[in-house]
Amino acid sequence: MLTTAEKKAPEKTTTHTMAKSSADKSSADKSTTRPAVILVGADKGGVGKTTITRTLLDYLAAKQIPRRAFDTEWPKGALNRFHPDIAEVVDVTAAADQMKIFDTINAAKATVIDVRAGLLSATLTALSNIGFIEAAGKGDYTFAVFHILGPSIASLDEIAEAASYLAGCHHVLVKNLINNSTFFEWDPATYNSYFKKIKGAREITVPRLNELACEQVELTSVPFSTFIANQTVDGKPAAYSFVLRGYVRHWLNRVWSEYDRAGVAELAQHKQHAA
Amino acid sequence: MAVFGIGARARAAGPPAAPGRQPVFVVCAARPGVGCTLVARLLVDYLSADGRRALAFDLNPDNRALARHLPLQAIPADIGDTRGRMALFDRLIVNDGSPKVVDVAAALFDRFFEVMGQVGFAGEARARAIDVIVLFVTTGDQRSVDAYHRLFLRRGLFTLVPVKNAVNRSPFGRPAELPADALPPLAIDRMPAAHADTVERPGFSFADALRRPAALNDFTKRAFVAFRDLELRLQMAEFADLFRLSAE
Numbered sequence: 407m408l409t410t411a412e413k414k415a416p417e418k419t420t421t422h423t424m425a426k427s428s429a430d431k432s433s434a435d436k437s438t439t440r441p442a443v444i445l446v447g448a449d450k451g452g453v454g455k456t457t458i459t460r461t462l463l464d465y466l467a468a469k470q471i472p473r474r475a476f477d478t479e480w481p482k483g484a485l486n487r488f489h490p491d492i493a494e495v496v497d498v499t500a501a502a503d504q505m506k507i508f509d510t511i512n513a514a515k516a517t518v519i520d521v522r523a524g525l526l527s528a529t530l531t532a533l534s535n536i537g538f539i540e541a542a543g544k545g546d547y548t549f550a551v552f553h554i555l556g557p558s559i560a561s562l563d564e565i566a567e568a569a570s571y572l573a574g575c576h577h578v579l580v581k582n583l584i585n586n587s588t589f590f591e592w593d594p595a596t597y598n599s600y601f602k603k604i605k606g607a608r609e610i611t612v613p614r615l616n617e618l619a620c621e622q623v624e625l626t627s628v629p630f631s632t633f634i635a636n637q638t639v640d641g642k643p644a645a646y647s648f649v650l651r652g653y654v655r656h657w658l659n660r661v662w663s664e665y666d667r668a669g670v671a672e673l674a675q676h677k678q679h680a681a
Numbered sequence: 682m683a684v685f686g687i688g689a690r691a692r693a694a695g696p697p698a699a700p701g702r703q704p705v706f707v708v709c710a711a712r713p714g715v716g717c718t719l720v721a722r723l724l725v726d727y728l729s730a731d732g733r734r735a736l737a738f739d740l741n742p743d744n745r746a747l748a749r750h751l752p753l754q755a756i757p758a759d760i761g762d763t764r765g766r767m768a769l770f771d772r773l774i775v776n777d778g779s780p781k782v783v784d785v786a787a788a789l790f791d792r793f794f795e796v797m798g799q800v801g802f803a804g805e806a807r808a809r810a811i812d813v814i815v816l817f818v819t820t821g822d823q824r825s826v827d828a829y830h831r832l833f834l835r836r837g838l839f840t841l842v843p844v845k846n847a848v849n850r851s852p853f854g855r856p857a858e859l860p861a862d863a864l865p866p867l868a869i870d871r872m873p874a875a876h877a878d879t880v881e882r883p884g885f886s887f888a889d890a891l892r893r894p895a896a897l898n899d900f901t902k903r904a905f906v907a908f909r910d911l912e913l914r915l916q917m918a919e920f921a922d923l924f925r926l927s928a929e
Contacts, residue, residue, distance in 0.1 A: 616763055618764070618767075647767045647771050648767075648770055648771045648774045648800065648805060649766045649767040649770045649771055649796075650763075650767065651800075652799060652800020652801045652802070652805075653763075653799065656800070
């Protein structure tokens with residue numbers, strides 16, 4: 407994975423300077439309007455990154471924080487299906503697309519990037535190469551990584567690699583139990599060895615969602631909040647099951663209260679200074 | 682007949698409540714065998730006699746007595762799985778003008794209110810002008826008293842009415858036994874012993890009993906008067922708000 411990123415290295419120089427210039431601009435009034443970038447990633451596929459990203463986008467909307475999103479599931483797009491209005495499909499390893507993301511970061515918006523499985527460390531490397539992580543460390547940006555943990559663990563390598571980049575940024579561990587009612591197969595020792603090293607990591611637990619409700623939202627391809635409001639993509643009244651909407655509402659409220667508890671809104675509103 | 686104006690009501694258009702309002706009655710108890718289904722049957726027959734076609738749901742998976750007695754009006758329901766919950770609650774939340782009656786088995790008492798809370802039934806019902814009225818059949822034991830008080834804590838979500846069924850041993854419902862702002866109980870008489878079998882006969886309807894002079898007539902009449910009384914009281918409560926607003 408790294409090789410792909412490194413192949414693009416020459417082009418990245420341009421990106422680097424451009425990112426710098428926008429960083430300089432924003433650092434003038436950084437105490438109030440620091441742009442926020444939230445990376446949602448995982449050590450493996452199928453742990454519900456896109457689902458978490460969707461709850462996050464709904465949450466930001468509810469908090470009236472302007473947001474935009476990038477879907478790295480290139481070229482197909484998984485997030486794009488649910489949020490076509492704000493989510494753009496990009497290839498995060500290509501310099502052109504990196505420019506699209508990082509040169510347009512502005513203070514008015516929170517940028518959420520759904521990082522495809524296996525691309526987390528490549529993305530972090532790219533961010534480090536363009537000087538973004540360093541700038542975030544200095545407080546020019548708010549940079550947060552949402553690390554989604556599935557019920558079991560496949561490979562620790564990528565986590566270990568990712569962790570080495572995360573010294574200066576906000577790290578949020580998300581235990582995703584959306585499809586699992588029972589238990590979390592994490593060995594506490596392994597867990598601690600990788601994650602307790604990161605200072606100030608926050609923890610969020612996403613509770614289980616009724617599987618029929620989950621399935622129904624997938625089929626309708628609308629954001630969770632739109633489903634709850636019983637509307638179609640274009641805002642017309644829909645006829646979703648009241649019970650299923652009730653389940654989704656109940657579940658989403660619990661997820662949001664987790665975000666509240668972990669201070670995600672404050673993160674995205676850039677009111678908190680970087681560690 | 683004249684007492685209730687039943688014939689007149691059937692001819693005159695519309696239910697008595699404000700236009701568009703529709704009740705969902707939940708008949709429940711914390712213990713089995715306290716006459717829940719009897720209250721549900723009386724209620725459905727009362728609504729029919731009043732010219733309103735009620736839709737009933739039999740939430741008694743082990744027995745289905747309500748569905749047996751009211752094959753045309755009562756639908757067997759279940760809340761064991763998501764599909765069953767969808768079939769029940771998705772139907773209850775539709776304001777189609779016909780009153781709904783749900784007969785909840787004691788075994789499903791807690792589960793029913795849990796699901797109701799989870800899917801946010803009360804809030805959506807309010808938004809759709811649906812009045813949720815919980816008829817709780819009381820008995821004197823601690824379990825029943827506790828269950829009543831648990832429901833009473835959630836009285837902001839629905840109207841809670843205790844039901845004193847005289848058949849039960851020491852049903853509670855005297856003013857001293859209820860919280861200060863609780864609704865007074867609805868009283869159901871003891872059924873005349875000679876007719877206990879009659880009402881179990883297939884096809885028996887309390888509304889029919891009302892039309893024929895018989896010993897059951899009095900029992901049914903008093904039960905129907907109790908229901909009418911309850912409806913008037915609930916309507917008065919609504920009007921009271923209106924009066925209060927206009928006075929200010």
